[in-house]
Amino acid sequence: MWTGPAELRTTLAALLCAAALPLAACSDDPPPPTYSGGAYDDVATLMQRTLSQRAAALTRHDPARFRRTLDRSDAGLLESQQTYFDNLSALPVGKLWIKVDKETITPVEGSDLGAGGEEYWAEVVVGLRLQGFDSTVVRTRDRYLFVPTEDQRLVVGSTTDHDWESDHPGNTQPWDLGAIRVREAPGVLGIFDGWTVDDAGTVLDAASNGRSDVRAVVGDGNGATSGVVVYSVQDPTFLDGLAGQTVGDPDRADGLTIAVPADARTPGKGAASYRIFVNPRVLGEPSSVVGRLVRHELTHALLGPRGRGAPLWLSEGLAEYVSVRPMSPGQRRLPARALDVGSGATDLPGEAEFAGSDAEAWYAVSWWACEYVAKTYGEDVLLTLLDRLAGGADQAEALQEVLGLSGPQLVQRGVALMTTTYRG
Template sequence: MNGPAERTGEGEALNGRVGPLTALLVALLVLVGASSCALLESDDPSGAKPTSSATAAPREVVSSIRRTLALRQSGVRRQDRGRFERSLLPGRPALQVQQSDYFDNLTQLPLEVFEYDFDPRDLLRVEDSYWVVVEVHLQLAGYDSVPVVARDRYLFEPGGGPKSRLRLASVTDEAWEARNRVVSQPWDSGAIQVRQAAGVLGIFDDASAGAAYGLLDSAQRAISDVSAVVPFDWSHQVVLYALSGAGGFASVGDLPGGDPTALDAVAVPVAADPRDPGAGVASTRVVLNPRIVETADAPRTDPEGRKRDRLVRHEVAHVAVGELDDDAPVWLAEGLAEWVSVRPLAPEDRALPEAALAAARAALAAGRVAMPSDEAFNADGSTGHYGLSWWAVEYLANSFGEQVLWTLVEGASDEPALERLVGLDEDRLAMRAARLMVATYD
């Protein structure tokens, strides 16, 4: 494939939306789900760098690619490995292994929708082969409100035989993926193990699957605890990524703070279609740091177990509130999630990091207590920001009643809402929160 290339289009860059993270995640950003192509390093051996010119794709080429994608799609839907593998170009061992893992992953997932589509204008011809931007529409039954659209670029080559159908030769175009900010999901990136409990879909790998029982139990209890506090209507369903390596955080396109080692977990809103800002969010998924996965067997009454369960409740609170806090300042979204997370704990078990207490003391001593801005929240001093935000919410609930919290969340896009409801601006609230925090823990 060293000849000239013809193209009808390539597909524009994905526009990821970023939202408050919960500590982490994204929020998505939009976590944009990635298509099945980010499994291994490039499996296209040609290294061709074609030039392009606009031209209409031949109808028979479009039909051949559609038939191959339909074969692949039906293989997944019917859990028929043979059909799925017939869509692949023979003689590519690395591709066969890669796609075998991908098939195994998909057939473990509760798929309500799994479909392929493409725009013929996105075809790029290289001699008798074609690159095409493929859309994968994937909806997790019971967990995604609508299908999530992910895009990547696939290579189709003639497969030989009497029909000489175009077959899939590669699902990797690293340059295109980088330009379009493709973010892979765990099922795209290696073998996974799927475990389910009522209301929880857990995504594990071979090394973390042993943690499934403890983490699914923690998530189920979190759903119950959060539902008892959060008054909004929500699905009471959670998707949990609990991998042994960094693959979970690799599925977050815009990680708050940029350092996955500094984060214990993150709640990630998943955009229904990253190219369509009006499509909304399909779901919010929770990603755990491997060090939290390792605490799965800690009894819930031990310090490690309490920390794990509190963390899971925090992230599930973000799932429950969902898009309602998209316009809220980060201090309110994070403070509320932390406030919800400690409700089941006795007051003496509601641990506060010493760094947060020290920051509040220092700010009070200096007479300069300010609510952290959205931009600075996850930067230096984030532990103190979380602590102050939590106690701002504690102060509001104690002084004005819990209902004011939910009213603030629902009216978060109205900037004067805080002062109108409670007569305080953010910095005066921060001062009172710091005083209450110090009085409680000193």
């Protein structure tokens, strides 16, 4: 028979000592938690033991041990968690640990009236590092339900709390949401699903080949990891709540670059990696179109934090400039409205232009401003300008200092070069 927290504090010491026989501990487990006599210390200890077993089972691909951490009376939970286990088993997991946040333990009202004993909700911190793709462990939070067993353990009864999740968006990955298909190419980890996996080859080729193409222009400014993760999945839920963490608008973009924070609650720790999302709607396009899109996003990913705070016209124009380098001039398609929009441009575009209906045309205008800089001053000056404008530096001063031009002069010269190229 399960006993409540009051009884635990006076009768469970011997049980905990006996249960503390060494598990086959994973070297990546966090240090054991230490407590200071709080109301739920014993409960937290039991939760942590289960979570440590869960992490060890995932890293060692031990399905039987993993199932022992779950409420095996819940068939739906077992099915969904088997999918999660399979997903994690397919990933190149370098480190994985799970730790309960003792301060968030909350008993389920009325649960102690049943024959089984009291149930609890608690937030947990999940630490995961993809080997070769993350520079450090990525910490995310989740909320689990813990339920008692007849042998006086607390096991996971649910990993889903919809209300909590709606208040904590941007906290999931595709492997948390449903079955994924993992494919790899040199330097690339591809995350697909049953709808997109047939196009995996096209995406992986574009990313693998594109890495060297992009590095030839921008170098490896991020430099923290050797590989890149590319997502292409139908369920966009994992994009919810990523405002401020993406280069591009998650609701509109064909492609995105996502900065994955080492710890979303501690922004000062920076990004663990930069990952790419390829919208499934573009997978039916010719491989040249997919390749150009992927190279654009790779430019953002490989630059990483370099140039953060630079104006959109430069960061997006540079990415467009880099994306077309491997293509012959005849393949470098221009948006239909670009020449008309460019003819009326009186200054370099700002956020309002990129958010408007002619955004695609303004991308092209920005691209050709960068083309003009590279053709006239050299490609290295584009990166010099990016560095100079990082952090929100004064644009007029930087343009004058680096190029000897004003914004209106640069956009007019870029548009003139674009017009000459496409209208002869």
